[in-house]
Amino acid sequence: MTNSDINRLKDKAFQVFGVFCTFIGLVVLGIFLIDIIIEGVQRLNWDFLVNLPSRRASRAGILTAWVGTLWILVLTTIIAFPLGVAAGVYLEEYGKKNKMANFLEINIANLAGVPSIIYGLLGLEIFVRQMRLGGSLLAGALTLSLLILPIIIVTTREAIKAVPRSIRDGSFALGASKWQTVWHQVLPASFGGILTGIILALSRAVGEAAPLIVIGALAYVPFTPSTPLDEFTVLPIQIFNWTSRPQEAFLTNAAAAIIVLLVITFLLNGIAVYLRNKQQRKVRW
Amino acid sequence: MSKKQNKLEALNLDAYYGDFHALKGINIAMEEKAVTAFIGPSGCGKSTFLRTFNRMNDYIDGFRVEGQILLDGKDIYQKEVRVDELRKEVGMVFQKPNPFPKSIFENVVYGLKIQGIKKKSVLEEAAEQSLRNAALWEEVKDKLDKSALALSGGQQQRLCIARALAISPSVLLMDEPASALDPISTAKIEELIYELKNDYTIVIVTHNMQQAGRVSDYTAFFYMGELVEFNKTKTMFTSPKDERTQNYITGRFG
Numbered sequence: 001m002t003n004s005d006i007n008r009l010k011d012k013a014f015q016v017f018g019v020f021c022t023f024i025g026l027v028v029l030g031i032f033l034i035d036i037i038i039e040g041v042q043r044l045n046w047d048f049l050v051n052l053p054s055r056r057a058s059r060a061g062i063l064t065a066w067v068g069t070l071w072i073l074v075l076t077t078i079i080a081f082p083l084g085v086a087a088g089v090y091l092e093e094y095g096k097k098n099k100m101a102n103f104l105e106i107n108i109a110n111l112a113g114v115p116s117i118i119y120g121l122l123g124l125e126i127f128v129r130q131m132r133l134g135g136s137l138l139a140g141a142l143t144l145s146l147l148i149l150p151i152i153i154v155t156t157r158e159a160i161k162a163v164p165r166s167i168r169d170g171s172f173a174l175g176a177s178k179w180q181t182v183w184h185q186v187l188p189a190s191f192g193g194i195l196t197g198i199i200l201a202l203s204r205a206v207g208e209a210a211p212l213i214v215i216g217a218l219a220y221v222p223f224t225p226s227t228p229l230d231e232f233t234v235l236p237i238q239i240f241n242w243t244s245r246p247q248e249a250f251l252t253n254a255a256a257a258i259i260v261l262l263v264i265t266f267l268l269n270g271i272a273v274y275l276r277n278k279q280q281r282k283v284r285w
Numbered sequence: 286m287s288k289k290q291n292k293l294e295a296l297n298l299d300a301y302y303g304d305f306h307a308l309k310g311i312n313i314a315m316e317e318k319a320v321t322a323f324i325g326p327s328g329c330g331k332s333t334f335l336r337t338f339n340r341m342n343d344y345i346d347g348f349r350v351e352g353q354i355l356l357d358g359k360d361i362y363q364k365e366v367r368v369d370e371l372r373k374e375v376g377m378v379f380q381k382p383n384p385f386p387k388s389i390f391e392n393v394v395y396g397l398k399i400q401g402i403k404k405k406s407v408l409e410e411a412a413e414q415s416l417r418n419a420a421l422w423e424e425v426k427d428k429l430d431k432s433a434l435a436l437s438g439g440q441q442q443r444l445c446i447a448r449a450l451a452i453s454p455s456v457l458l459m460d461e462p463a464s465a466l467d468p469i470s471t472a473k474i475e476e477l478i479y480e481l482k483n484d485y486t487i488v489i490v491t492h493n494m495q496q497a498g499r500v501s502d503y504t505a506f507f508y509m510g511e512l513v514e515f516n517k518t519k520t521m522f523t524s525p526k527d528e529r530t531q532n533y534i535t536g537r538f539g
Binding site: 164173174175176177184 | 368395399
């Protein structure tokens, strides 16, 4: 065999290997999804969505759980969105590019990798105990905000970085201040990217159970929360609770609840993809 | 020099990027309502010099200047000078057309809007006037609300000129304004420069010798951060005094 034959063979071999690797992830996920759907879809009906939790599996519903999830979603957005975007804008547009900036950058990236249960412990100490918020929606949303802030900051910076220098120059040359340039040019041009990052971060927050369990969110909440200071549960906690029961019927409930949680997550991701595509169509540099 | 006033002057100007000495002891005086071309090989400092006139280098970390830049006899690097006020007086057009991803109308009135001018009639009048002055009005008058990004490269560059004219500066800095354009668009921009010098003091950086010859009244040749020669364009191109200038304009290097 000549050298080029060997190279061609290697090329082919890697292609096969690559296809194999790609499929492993997809197939496993696919099997899991099909299994969940087969198990859960029979249990999925209107009553299941509007019933309160119960000790009897056949009467138990997820009303409090999905309402709690929506509450958490909205509160977390309200808290994390302005904080994360403002921090991203500051670091990218205002902060001097020196050692301190480097240090911050590395550590924000590190924070994004900290296990969520650690954030739970932080939330327990600061929000639940020090600020005396108890196991409330607000404490939960604050904790999850901490969890996703690094992600929002990093994606905001990336989106802002993608706005070409020439647009800023054009704005400055017309006498605009830094803030005017950020507000009128940089943010509108990067908004799609920022929004995408936030939605992806939220879809992570929606699936978290561990940090919320640590701060004391309950599995059994007999009423839907009506203020941010009420106790709450969320879908992942409900699912976790049901899967740890011995009875078969509760496992079916868990599968049905997983379908609802997946629908919420896919919906969020779908919106993110839609916004990104829309933004790409609108702005061609 | 002629009897016309000096609009822009540099006195013993040095500029640095960190340790790099980008401009070395530049002295020059540019006449009002004339076109001055900066020529020289890449990296000679001509763009850096152009950008000192509206202080666009201010945002670059580690950049500093020594010496003076005078606009109408006043040093623009004094502490009390406000950069936004300076840039209302000294407009700029860049190498690559850089319209904002907004409508044509919004592009033209951007400079006025950030000054706080909101009155629709004022903005509309300014937009029409600026687009006429930039020889673009006839082509875009029916689609002012369309995206500026849909225009051709040449039209985009004239839009950028219109945008700069809208805030009524007295000086127009142009950093290789036609280098990214096709020959026909280039010719239009050059015609426009010829028209505009009736009302504006124009400084243009160019790599194109013929262009410098066609559009400018004065030419300054830069080399390695120094101003080698500055003279009437005709004189410079027919009988350069410095050997380096001669070599450059005859195309022996650069």
